Amino acid sequence: MSQDELKTVEEYMRKNGLRWTSQRRQIAREAFATHDHFSADDLLDVCKQKDVRVSRATVYRTLGMLEEAGFVEGLDTGDGGKKYEHVLGHEHHDHMVCTKCGRIIEFFDQELERRQERAASRHGFLIESHSLKLFGKCRDCR
Amino acid sequence: MSQDELKTVEEYMRKNGLRWTSQRRQIAREAFATHDHFSADDLLDVCKQKDVRVSRATVYRTLGMLEEAGFVEGLDTGDGGKKYEHVLGHEHHDHMVCTKCGRIIEFFDQELERRQERAASRHGFLIESHSLKLFGKCRDCR
DNA sequence: ATTGATGCAAAAGATTTGCAAACTG
DNA sequence: CAGTTTGCAAATCTTTTGCATCAAT
Numbered sequence: 513m514s515q516d517e518l519k520t521v522e523e524y525m526r527k528n529g530l531r532w533t534s535q536r537r538q539i540a541r542e543a544f545a546t547h548d549h550f551s552a553d554d555l556l557d558v559c560k561q562k563d564v565r566v567s568r569a570t571v572y573r574t575l576g577m578l579e580e581a582g583f584v585e586g587l588d589t590g591d592g593g594k595k596y597e598h599v600l601g602h603e604h605h606d607h608m609v610c611t612k613c614g615r616i617i618e619f620f621d622q623e624l625e626r627r628q629e630r631a632a633s634r635h636g637f638l639i640e641s642h643s644l645k646l647f648g649k650c651r652d653c654r
Numbered sequence: 655m656s657q658d659e660l661k662t663v664e665e666y667m668r669k670n671g672l673r674w675t676s677q678r679r680q681i682a683r684e685a686f687a688t689h690d691h692f693s694a695d696d697l698l699d700v701c702k703q704k705d706v707r708v709s710r711a712t713v714y715r716t717l718g719m720l721e722e723a724g725f726v727e728g729l730d731t732g733d734g735g736k737k738y739e740h741v742l743g744h745e746h747h748d749h750m751v752c753t754k755c756g757r758i759i760e761f762f763d764q765e766l767e768r769r770q771e772r773a774a775s776r777h778g779f780l781i782e783s784h785s786l787k788l789f790g791k792c793r794d795c796r
Numbered sequence: 797a798t799t800g801a802t803g804c805a806a807a808a809g810a811t812t813t814g815c816a817a818a819c820t821g
Numbered sequence: 822c823a824g825t826t827t828g829c830a831a832a833t834c835t836t837t838t839g840c841a842t843c844a845a846t
Contacts, residue, residue: 651778
């Protein structure tokens with residue numbers, strides 16, 4: 513279950529003088545419930561279906577907050593949209609996005625990470641985050 | 655100069671039954687003139703400053719066209735915007751984006767490319783394009 | 797002449813923001 | 822209670838579109 517994760521978020525909020533409101537709890541709960549990639553609006557829809565009433569603005573605000581705190585990670589889908597995925601219990605990974613069916617495949621390669629760090633330091637650049645996406649056709653669509 | 659490049663674009667247009675209009679020429683000319691990354695609106699501004707009259711819509715349409723044809727490449731800046739850079743005579747490279755001053759630094763690492771290919775094939779994924787961006791602080795802003 | 801291209805302004809899509817009202821600590 | 826948050830709707834920002842007019846072939 514996501515009880516522990518929710519506790520962690522609550523703790524974070526409280527420690528930072530942020531309030532643990534019912535909306536924030538609901539949003540965090542949903543964010544951890546899906547093991548999929550979701551947009552702010554996707555999450556809003558799920559809330560509506562469950563008769564949980566939160567405003568669109570709050571979803572955006574809270575998701576932004578959770579992202580900043582590192583509980584979720586946002587990735588631009590390249591079509592002007594943004595998708596989130598929760599991070600707790602996940603190792604860092606990159607993404608392959610199928611340009612036909614929209615499927616998102618996660619992958620990780622330690623050497624990739626290392627080379628990025630190395631490239632950055634060559635330019636005196638300090639990496640805060642990175643985004644590596646491979647666009648193309650997944651096994652089923654190629 | 656960019657005469658050859660313009661010729662190449664003109665040729666491409668004609669071969670594809672597209673018309674070589676003064677607007678398209680101007681836009682292509684500007685796109686090749688800057689060796690920087692520019693947004694559609696940046697390019698529009700330059701045109702205005704030079705008293706070259708083109709509409710915003712045409713800039714967007716033409717840039718999209720040039721991108722599809724492979725003359726320019728677009729990259730999402732992560733803040734909802736999109737920047738272009740011309741491609742002719744450029745080798746492929748990735749980007750570091752300074753989150754403070756917006757500066758874009760180009761870099762390339764052959765090994766990075768290889769590992770991406772390898773990761774893709776492990777998942778039966780066929781790469782059509784990729785996007786690797788490092789977000790952080792550049793030398794001057796860190 | 798045809799048919800594609802342009803410009804304008806309105807539309808769209810995603811996200812943000814101002815502000816009064818509601819709620820948390 | 823004081824100070825945050827919320828919800829709403831209006832505002833942004835960037836890009837796209839419909840359509841009448843204009844221009845390239």
